[in-house]
Amino acid sequence: MKVLLDENITRKSVSVLEKYGHDVIHVLDRFDPGKKDEDVFQLALREQRALITLNGKDFIVFIPPRSSLTLHYGLIWLRGFQVTNKSYEYVMDAIGRFLKNKGDFIKNTYYVVKRDKDTYKIIQRFPKIINNSGGK
Template structure:
């Protein structure tokens, strides 16, 4: 799967996701720091990449149900927790495996990943569906 990491996700995450066979780039591989969200989202569309970000609120405005966009390649919002130098590897392992299992079926879907006790919950936010609990 093709993945774009937003500026707020450490570049150290790239090799973790690549272990799962994903083609991963970081926003800073294409743009200078501080690029507009619209430009980042356009890059994800142009290169057909799922976007992973800590600032999902800045990107959900570009996707259904808030717009009439016909196609996007998936959004994963790491919501309500910071990905630190200690936690990024575990978080990205979970996402890497999740994306490997989902494949292209995340097109037009927005997920939120939340920390819950000693586990992470990946919830499909749009279109609405059931929760998926992933233990660490």
Template sequence: MRFLLDENITPKVGQKLKEFGHDVKDLITSKQFGMKDEEVFMLACKEQRAIITINGRHYIMLIPQRKADIKHYGLIWVRCQITIRDSDKLGEKINELCNVYCSLDDTIFKIKKTNSGDFVYEEYPYAKAVYNQ
């Protein structure tokens, strides 16, 4: 799958996803940090990439306002701070999500860390409500 890592996600997560064969672009390595959320969203749409971010709420607000001719390629909302040590685990969990879902188009997933330190994901129901109108 194709991903765009927001500047609040360490590039190490992208490195792990690349090991699994995913096409990953991150805003830090590509020196595109400081972009407005709207610009990041449009870049992801243009390049057909799902966004991985900690600022999911900002992007969720953009989805209903999208134009009919713009396809949304998915949003993975990480609901916790990621340490360098967590990077591999997060990459593995995102890869697992990709193995379960053949496409992330028009979906929003939340990933959070449990008390035991494991990552879990769930589909955010708002995405279906937005797209079924």
């Protein structure tokens, strides 16, 4: 899977994701620091890359349901916690495994990663998953 790491994700994450076979670049490989979010998102589109960021609120405005865009390559928002020098490898391992399993099925979706005690959960936010089990 092709992945773009936003500026707020440590560059050390590249090698962690690459060990799962992903083609990973960091925003700072292409742009100077402080590039506009729209330019970063356009890079992800142009290169057909899923985008991983801590600033998901700045990027969800570019994708459905908030826009009429018909194709994007996925957004993963690390939400509600900071990725530190101690935790980045564990977080990126979880994302690396997730992306390896999902493959192209991440297109046109967005996910949040949330910390849950000693683990990280990756939850699909759009499109919403409909529970057909009959429960509420």
